[in-house]
Amino acid sequence: MIDFAQRTIDLARQNVTEGGRPFATVIVKDGEILAESANKVAQTNDPTAHAEILAIREACTKLGTEHLVGTTIYVLAHPCPMCLGSLYYCSPDEVVFLTTRDAYEPHYVDDRKYFELATFYEEFAKDWRDRRLPMRYEPSPAAVDVYRFWQERNGGRRTATAVPPG
Ligand SMILES: [Zn+2]
Numbered sequence: 270m271i272d273f274a275q276r277t278i279d280l281a282r283q284n285v286t287e288g289g290r291p292f293a294t295v296i297v298k299d300g301e302i303l304a305e306s307a308n309k310v311a312q313t314n315d316p317t318a319h320a321e322i323l324a325i326r327e328a329c330t331k332l333g334t335e336h337l338v339g340t341t342i343y344v345l346a347h348p349c350p351m352c353l354g355s356l357y358y359c360s361p362d363e364v365v366f367l368t369t370r371d372a373y374e375p376h377y378v379d380d381r382k383y384f385e386l387a388t389f390y391e392e393f394a395k396d397w398r399d400r401r402l403p404m405r406y407e408p409s410p411a412a413v414d415v416y417r418f419w420q421e422r423n424g425g426r427r428t429a430t431a432v433p434p435g
Pocket of ligand 1: 319320321348349350351352353
């Protein structure tokens with residue numbers, strides 16, 4: 270039996286030796302590793318190249334589905350809001366995290382213009398008018414028409430997907 274938590278730690282540690290950031294994700298299905306990735310932001314300059322995102326992308330491509338029901342996803346650290354969102358979208362059975370922000374913050378910080386790790390979640394929860402990220406609502410009926418068009422093309426359906434029973 271593979272120690273998936275240890276595999277996650279090893280991946281992250283290896284990534285650090287290669288100049289990468291200290292995060293990794295391992296996705297497990299039926300007792301085997303389906304997909305895994307370290308954080309590749311430092312290597313690619315892609316701010317969305319978090320380990321969770323890359324591993325979820327690989328797993329979904331492999332399975333040919335956007336639903337990861339029946340999987341357990343190991344992450345080195347409690348996920349950021351972007352990755353938490355991606356984890357919600359793919360519906361795994363369970364997410365296992367090996368460190369909290371409080372535990373790693375003395376050693377690592379990734380604050381940005383519009384958030385700090387300590388304020389990230391409350392920032393997301395705010396009404397859009399109150400967020401530090403400047404946002405402007407420009408109402409457009411033509412934009413709504415795109416959705417109407419999509420619905421027409423899809424037999425009048427409103428739902429884009431159905432989550433298979435896990
Ligand atoms: Zn993330």
